[in-house]
Amino acid sequence: MTIRTRILLVDDDIHLVHSLGDWLTDRGYCVEVATDLGGARQQLAEQEFDVLITDLRIADEDGFDLIRSTAKHHPSVAVLVMTGYAGPHTAVEAVRAGAFDLLTKPISDEELLLAIDRAISHQHVEQANETLRKQLDRRRGLESILSHDYRMMKVFDVIDSVADTQASILITGENGTGKSMIARAIHHRSSRRGGPFVEVACGALPDTLLESELFGHVAGAYTGAATDRMGKFEMADRGTLFLDEIGTATPAMQVKLLRVLQEFQFEPLGGMETRQSDTRVILATNQDLESSVASGSFRQDLYYRINVINIALPPLRERPGDIPLLIEHFIREAGQTASRDVEGFDREALAVLQTYRWPGNIRQLENVVERAVLLSSDRVLGVHDLPPELLGADNRPGREMDGQRTASAIQPPAYNLSANHAVASRWNNASLPTSGRSLREALEFPEREIILQSLRRHAWNRAATADELEINRTTLYKKMKRLGLDDPRLQYAL
Known part of the structure; x- marks a missing residue:
């Protein structure tokens, strides 16, 4: 008292x-x-x-x-x-x-x-x-997604804008780009975060089982259905339902999905009773649904229903500046799990990691880093700790790749994990994403990297950063705003 x-x-x-x-x-x-x-x-x-x-x-x-x-x-x-x-x-x-x-x-x-x-x-x-x-919401929200790529910053802005809407969201991107994490971030930033988040991999189930999984079934609906079962739409009531791999749905299932997304009403498999669900639906696919609509394999009306808001995730090969950031995070996680003290990758290994095309994207990078940490006995990881597929002739530093010069011209400095987890990498010719961009956009990339690294070295102290860069604070603030560095989430990205 x-x-x-x-x-x-x-x-x-x-x-x-x-x-x-x-x-x-x-x-x-x-x-x-x-x-x-x-x-x-x-x-x-x-x-x-x-x-x-x-x-x-x-x-x-x-x-x-x-x-x-x-x-x-x-x-x-x-x-x-x-x-x-x-x-x-x-x-x-x-x-x-x-x-x-x-x-x-x-x-x-x-x-x-x-x-x-x-x-x-x-x-x-x-x-x-x-x-x-x-x-907990913050850890499971956007702050758990590591990126300082300007396209991902735009994705974050879209998520903040649409998190509390009822509209369906379609997340597109290659396998391993983090579609599930984005869906969870949307859920945890919405007013539905107190409700359930239910995930269904549509491509993992045949049509009959998928219908039962989504809408439930009554006893006797099919052989082995001994009791009534609640479907995922009902389980996700007042929460979020995430339908992954929606592009694999058959035409019959597409018709059923169209109705439930329009009316949020459905009947369980084998039942006659119409049920209602207050569910926010997020969908994801790694397929080009526009091409599927053109070929007739995906319904046009369903495509327009689910594509109210589209979030397109760029592949990792188009985000080379994020690779050191992700590597540091994965090394720290794998080292803690395996009780290993690992500093990082040496120059040559980091060059390979930054120039590889990453068909499996972030998920593949995580597996590569975890494998290196678990199998190596050294504190500094080298090229010999990388899997063979990363060391092919086309992937070694100094080779031509997609018309761009790779890392032999300018070797990046050693990648090292310091006590405060600063990212010790610098931009290099290998990581400049210049293809298909204007001169201004290409020049902004190294400028953004230099300012970002200085901000991190000085714990986001802008006065100290401006002194180091030998510019006044007003100029720094303007550059930060223009380059998307004024977002407070960047301070928690490490």
Whole structure:
């Protein structure tokens, strides 16, 4: 109990409310009083309170209205109800309306003080849980996706814009680009984050089993269906359903999906009862659905239904600047798992990793790094620790690849993990993504890398960064904004 614990007393008995208020003030609480609902609502709007103590009958007004409005508009305030007219169901109704506890008059001093302490303790637990939930959401949200590529920054902006919408989202990209992580980030940044996130790999199931998986089935729907089973659409009610590999759905399944995405109604396999689901649907594919629509293998109306918002993830070979960042993260994770102390890759190995085409994208890079950490006994990993497919003639530094010169011209510095996990790589000719870009876009890439590395060296201190780069702070701020470096998520990318 501290003087900062603020209590609002509401009762139409003026003598009682002031007497009780004085008594609680003597015990160290800060107390305000109101004798009607209007005065109570006004004080709640103008001041912050920890506990609201109210009667259920206040003149001709209903105390339940105050309880409900407080729970809705001031959820951090614990509500205690004092009444002399408690019926058998009054306590249940009060709790459903949002009250923490109901006390029946006459109330002893000890009973009231205990109820206040319990209410305050409960609010502290709720606040701690909310803080923990936000921390977990943050770890599972965009902050867990490592990138400083400007195209991924645009993807992050789209996610922030659409996370709370009901519209279907189609995520496209090659295998291993992180479509599932993006779907989870959307879910955890939305108002549905308290609901379930249910994932279904459509390409892993035959048509009949996929229908049962999505919509459920009734007993006897097919051989072996001994009992009713709930489908994923029902499991994801008030949450998010992620349908991966949607391009593999058969024409018959596409018809069923079109209906449920339009009406959110469906019948379980073998059943006649129509069911409803409040589900946000995110879909993903590694196929070119426009070509599938043109060839007739994918329904045009379904394509337009699911492609309300399209998020296209660039492949890793088009994000060479992210490779050192991802390597550091994967080394740290693999080293912790295997209890190994690994510093990083040497210059030649890093050059190979940055010039390889990565058909398996981020998932393949993670496997390559984990393999190197587990099999090597050295603290600094070299070319000999890389798998053979990365060491083919076309993938070694100094070879021509897609009309671009690779890393023999300018060798990158050694890749090293320092105590503060700074990324010790610099831009090089091998990693400049110039193909198909204007001169301005090509020149922005090394400029962005230089500024980003300086910001990280100085723990995002912009004054120190501007001094090191020998530019004034106003110029630095303008460059950061133009190059997409003013996004606060970048500070947590390592």
